[in-house]
Amino acid sequence: MATDSNHTFDVIVIGLGPGGEHVAGSLAERGLRVLGVDRGLVGGECPYWGCIPSKMMIRAADALAEARRVEGLAGSVGEVSPDWSVVAKRIRDEATDNWDDRVAVDRLTGKGATFVRGTGRIAGPGRVDVDGTAYTATKGIVVNTGTTAAVPPVEGLRDTPYWTNHEIIEATELPASLIVLGGGAIGCELSQVMARFGVEVTVVEAADRILALEEPEASAALHKALEADGITVRQGVGADKVAHDGSAFTVTLADGSTLSAERLLVAAGRRADPAAVGLDTVGVAQDSRTAPVDDRCRVSDGVWAVGDITGKGAFTHVSMYQAGVVIRDVLGDDGPPAEYAALPRVTFTDPEVGAVGMTEAQARERLGNVQVGLTPLGETTRGWIARADGLIKVVADADRGVLVGATTMGPAGGEVLGALAVAVHGEVPIERLTSMIYAYPTLHRGIEDALGRLA
Ligand SMILES: Cc1cc2nc3c(=O)[nH]c(=O)nc-3n(C[C@H](O)[C@H](O)[C@H](O)COP(=O)(O)OP(=O)(O)OC[C@H]3O[C@@H](n4cnc5c(N)ncnc54)[C@H](O)[C@@H]3O)c2cc1C
Numbered sequence: 001m002a003t004d005s006n007h008t009f010d011v012i013v014i015g016l017g018p019g020g021e022h023v024a025g026s027l028a029e030r031g032l033r034v035l036g037v038d039r040g041l042v043g044g045e046c047p048y049w050g051c052i053p054s055k056m057m058i059r060a061a062d063a064l065a066e067a068r069r070v071e072g073l074a075g076s077v078g079e080v081s082p083d084w085s086v087v088a089k090r091i092r093d094e095a096t097d098n099w100d101d102r103v104a105v106d107r108l109t110g111k112g113a114t115f116v117r118g119t120g121r122i123a124g125p126g127r128v129d130v131d132g133t134a135y136t137a138t139k140g141i142v143v144n145t146g147t148t149a150a151v152p153p154v155e156g157l158r159d160t161p162y163w164t165n166h167e168i169i170e171a172t173e174l175p176a177s178l179i180v181l182g183g184g185a186i187g188c189e190l191s192q193v194m195a196r197f198g199v200e201v202t203v204v205e206a207a208d209r210i211l212a213l214e215e216p217e218a219s220a221a222l223h224k225a226l227e228a229d230g231i232t233v234r235q236g237v238g239a240d241k242v243a244h245d246g247s248a249f250t251v252t253l254a255d256g257s258t259l260s261a262e263r264l265l266v267a268a269g270r271r272a273d274p275a276a277v278g279l280d281t282v283g284v285a286q287d288s289r290t291a292p293v294d295d296r297c298r299v300s301d302g303v304w305a306v307g308d309i310t311g312k313g314a315f316t317h318v319s320m321y322q323a324g325v326v327i328r329d330v331l332g333d334d335g336p337p338a339e340y341a342a343l344p345r346v347t348f349t350d351p352e353v354g355a356v357g358m359t360e361a362q363a364r365e366r367l368g369n370v371q372v373g374l375t376p377l378g379e380t381t382r383g384w385i386a387r388a389d390g391l392i393k394v395v396a397d398a399d400r401g402v403l404v405g406a407t408t409m410g411p412a413g414g415e416v417l418g419a420l421a422v423a424v425h426g427e428v429p430i431e432r433l434t435s436m437i438y439a440y441p442t443l444h445r446g447i448e449d450a451l452g453r454l455a
């Protein structure tokens, strides 16, 4: 093992997703000798193949949908003609710098960190190998290697030119038709974008409903919204076999029916590989699918993990939140431990599905006395005016008199969520929530109504 000062650092960060980049930059700014290692682009999936370009696509698709709503509300705008090249160019020019991370690398090294592009692997406590070069970390190692698209073991699939989030986000031309394997967050968001740009889309979801991790009422409302966009949703049936004949995909479903399309997008979840980054050398089971962490994001003595690999929620805000916890822990600064009871998440479909904390099913499984209140957005004044689809649902722990979960589905559902995220995180007594004033006529005023329906 090299012991010279060029190969010895206080902290080595392997994988520079949003959280890893934040840890490396912040610790360097605080005067620590930090080495950041990434085999891909500094910043990870979120800025290059995830949140940011996908939300740019969604912004464009929503503009098309909004233009089409003029008829019936305000007159006519003539024919709305989608042009994907505008979106593809914006993703290249504004979001990803054509998948070049020079700005991010300069930002990191500008803060005083050293950056090495390569594949890092823990070789034991305090030891990291990067493509054959050994490094020592005297204070600790932080792992933020994230996830890649999980390719389900469907016969034939691996031999076909399927798309993952990378290919669809890099696409300069859209196919005429698309099969989307998986109706989770990625599948729902991107299906709607594609459909609004004129692609014939079929979503295949093995579970009995799309967005299966959220409230069933939200799944049902989203199902309706996707169908209204012309999307075919096949749920409760998995794919048995995939084939590609050089120009088109054929998917045979478990019920024997077949689908065909020009392209196939795999959006069937994400996969982390803790052993690949050597976490097995510091106590993580060889076959573990996550890096188990404590409430300081410690995996073991001198090893921390942040982001998707921890299994606490595959979201950029979780990665950044955990990074803050790790920065404090490494520096010995005071601060609260990590807690996830008020984990917020937003699926940026139209309508948006915001959610925080537990769903009703989770609450009923974990708590003794659960109350639920639900208000369809169409029953609120603003929702009726806007002809908005969606709902507000609140889930309460009746014994403690606080909310433990909520769903806000509708236009700007992710923004309406803010109020309820505060309520769940702050454990604000329900009687305080019911005694406050809600502005009229807002969508968030539906919260008051849902609280009034708690039963
Ligand atoms: C299409 C899509 C849309 C999404 N939209 C949202 C959204 O709207 N909101 C949201 O909160 N989240 C969203 N996400 C999730 C979000 O992108 C991730 O949760 C986020 O990127 C955090 O991931 P991470 O910090 O674990 O690391 P990642 O972003 O996965 O980055 C990990 C980094 O580690 C590097 N790496 C891996 N192994 C090694 C190794 N051995 N050595 C060196 N480097 C290595 C990789 O090159 C990569 O740069 C979306 C994801 C996708 C795919």
Ligand SMILES: NC(=O)c1ccc[n+]([C@@H]2O[C@H](COP(=O)([O-])OP(=O)(O)OC[C@H]3O[C@@H](n4cnc5c(N)ncnc54)[C@H](O)[C@@H]3O)[C@@H](O)[C@H]2O)c1
Pocket: 152, 154, 181, 182, 183, 184, 185, 186, 187, 189, 204, 205, 206, 207, 211, 212, 237, 238, 239, 267, 268, 269, 270, 313, 314, 315, 345, 346, 347, 348
């Ligand atoms: N707006 C956001 O915050 C956002 C957006 C996109 C992604 N993400 C993050 O990325 C993660 C991954 O997204 P995702 O949509 O790939 O995963 P997901 O786990 O949310 O959904 C995957 C879906 O694919 C289905 N599936 C699995 N195998 C299948 C098969 N063989 N045939 C048919 N269906 C199958 C699953 O039942 C599941 O419903 C999300 O969990 C989320 O944390 C977040």
